[in-house]
Amino acid sequence: MSLAEGKIEFDETDFADTRAAMQKWEHFPASTISHHGGQCCQIAREWVLSTDYSQLNAGNPLTGPRWIRQKYTWGASTWPIYWCEAVEQKKLDCGALAALTQEVFAARGVRSYHAQFIQQYSEAATRQWSNSWNCDEACVHWIKEDLIYHEGCAVAVRDNEIRLWDPSAGWWVNPRQFGGYGGLLAVRVFAPQFNAPTGFLWGTQRISPNQWQKIERVRGDFAVAAAK
Ligand SMILES: [Zn+2]
Structure with missing residues (x-):
């Protein structure tokens, strides 16, 4: 995205109904991959973890597993989804991609938490996705x-400092958010109730666990940079 597309003059984020979106997705659980309890899923899961092991190739365990995004196109998934089904797909949705990634980080011994995002795009973009999802509006x-609901992983890099991995995009989300197209408006990081950190640090922002939280936006210097 170029700076010109950043909608600096007319900042739509100011008008985005983030609060209503947080309410809409208040009871949305983070996605997980189901297990048949048999060999079919066991083999599939082992395949994912061993593929990650070889792709990582003894590299830094905090490296984002981009191979998952390279293997699966982002698209609709049917839920619930089992391990043996997930690995066979050509397309996976953001929940399935995040759930696989979560397992991969855990297997590496990295502390990772389910993360949910609310992002702003445009009505034209979301309409197009609705159509390509090939089902009626309610689905x-x-x-x-x-606005869209999206899933990723909150990866602990040290103590309670986290980075947010977007498995559908295959990148780390920038904690300096400027608003506009693709901007992150809110995040929720799930931490277990037992022995969980009382707060996370993402860039300069404190994130409380287990609740939707609006993201602070960087102001000012973006417009200055664009004018140069
Ligand atoms: Zn299975």
């Missing part, structure tokens, strides 16, 4: 006007 439960 596209992850879209609310120009």
Whole structure:
């Protein structure tokens, strides 16, 4: 995205109904991959973890597993999804991609938490996704006007400092958020009730666990940078 597309003059984020979106997705659980309890899923799961092991190739365990995004195109998944089904797919949705990634980080011994995002796009973009999801309006439960529900992983890099991995994009989300197209409006990081950190640090922002939280936006210097 170029700076010109950043909608600096007219900042739509100010008008985004983040609060209503947080309410809509208040009871949305983070996605997990189901297990048949048999060999079919056991073999599939081992395949994912051993593929990650070889892709990582003794590299830094905090490296984002981009191979998952390279193997699966982002698209609709049917739920619940089992390990043996997930590995056979050509397309996986953001929940399935995040759930696989979560398992991969855990297997590496990295502390990772389920993370949910609310992002802003445009009504044109979300309409297109609705259509490509190939079902009626009600089925596209992850879209609310120009806002979308999205999933990723909150990876602990040291103590309670986290980085947010977006497995569908294959990148770390920038903690300096400027708003506009693709901007992150809110995040929820799930931490277990027992022995959980009381708060996380993402960039300069404190994130409380287990609740939707609005993201602070960087102001000012973006416009200055664009004018140069
Ligand atoms: Zn199975």
